Amino acid sequence: MIDLSKIEQFARKNYIPVMLDDTKQLLFDTVARCQPTRILEIGTAIGYSGIVMLTAAPNATLNTIEMLEESAQMARENFAEAGLTDRVNLFVGDARQIVTYLTGSYDFIFMDGPKGQYEVFLPYLTKLLTVGGTLVCDNVLYKGLVENVPTNKRHKHITVARNMHAFLDDIMHSDSYVTTLHRIGDGVTISTKIK
Numbered sequence: 700m701i702d703l704s705k706i707e708q709f710a711r712k713n714y715i716p717v718m719l720d721d722t723k724q725l726l727f728d729t730v731a732r733c734q735p736t737r738i739l740e741i742g743t744a745i746g747y748s749g750i751v752m753l754t755a756a757p758n759a760t761l762n763t764i765e766m767l768e769e770s771a772q773m774a775r776e777n778f779a780e781a782g783l784t785d786r787v788n789l790f791v792g793d794a795r796q797i798v799t800y801l802t803g804s805y806d807f808i809f810m811d812g813p814k815g816q817y818e819v820f821l822p823y824l825t826k827l828l829t830v831g832g833t834l835v836c837d838n839v840l841y842k843g844l845v846e847n848v849p850t851n852k853r854h855k856h857i858t859v860a861r862n863m864h865a866f867l868d869d870i871m872h873s874d875s876y877v878t879t880l881h882r883i884g885d886g887v888t889i890s891t892k893i894k
């Protein structure tokens with residue numbers, strides 16, 4: 700894999716969230732195994748995971764969505780430095796709106812956007828994903844709070860924890876997917892769309 704340490708150091712220094720090391724390896728291995736040709740990502744940040752996926756699948760293109768222009772600009776620079784600009788379409792805006800008008804289909808989707816809203820995205824992502832395609836979702840155990848949802852109503856993460864709990868329950872029991880939960884990093888699901 701290409702050397703991502705410069706982006707990692709920058710992200711750490713500037714408190715920019717990028718995926719944890721073991722999650723990165725799992726994502727790389729999964730993309731390398733699936734060899735998708737069209738990838739959709741929700742939550743570009745500064746392009747770290749996008750570079751990981753495009754490196755693992757040399758024939759893939761990436762459509763990726765980021766809400767913050769400042770992060771998107773850094774992502775553009777990082778994609779350019781990695782020689783990947785021609786393979787990336789970066790949409791800047793709220794993914795909740797953008798997914799409603801995306802057309803075409805994807806054979807791999809990486810969900811790493813707003814943590815409290817995976818449930819809202821799921822029907823749109825399911826529509827965009829081909830049968831046999833793979834949906835990877837990060838942070839599904841959300842700081843350990845999803846399996847131990849706080850009872851204190853004033854806990855600052857209670858809404859995200861509840862919403863993520865509902866999402867995890869849905870995806871694990873969905874008729875459309877076969878899903879494996881990986882207890883690494885902040886929790887990752889890998890789902891194959893079966894119908």
Ligand SMILES: C[S@@+](CC[C@H](N)C(=O)[O-])C[C@H]1O[C@@H](n2cnc3c(N)ncnc32)[C@H](O)[C@@H]1O
Binds near residue numbers: 717
């Ligand atoms: C955890 S970070 C993504 C990290 C990135 N995937 C990586 O590992 O390199 C989540 C990103 O989602 C973006 N985000 C949050 N809500 C969003 C929304 N509604 N639409 C688009 N992007 C959003 C945040 O600005 C942030 O950059």
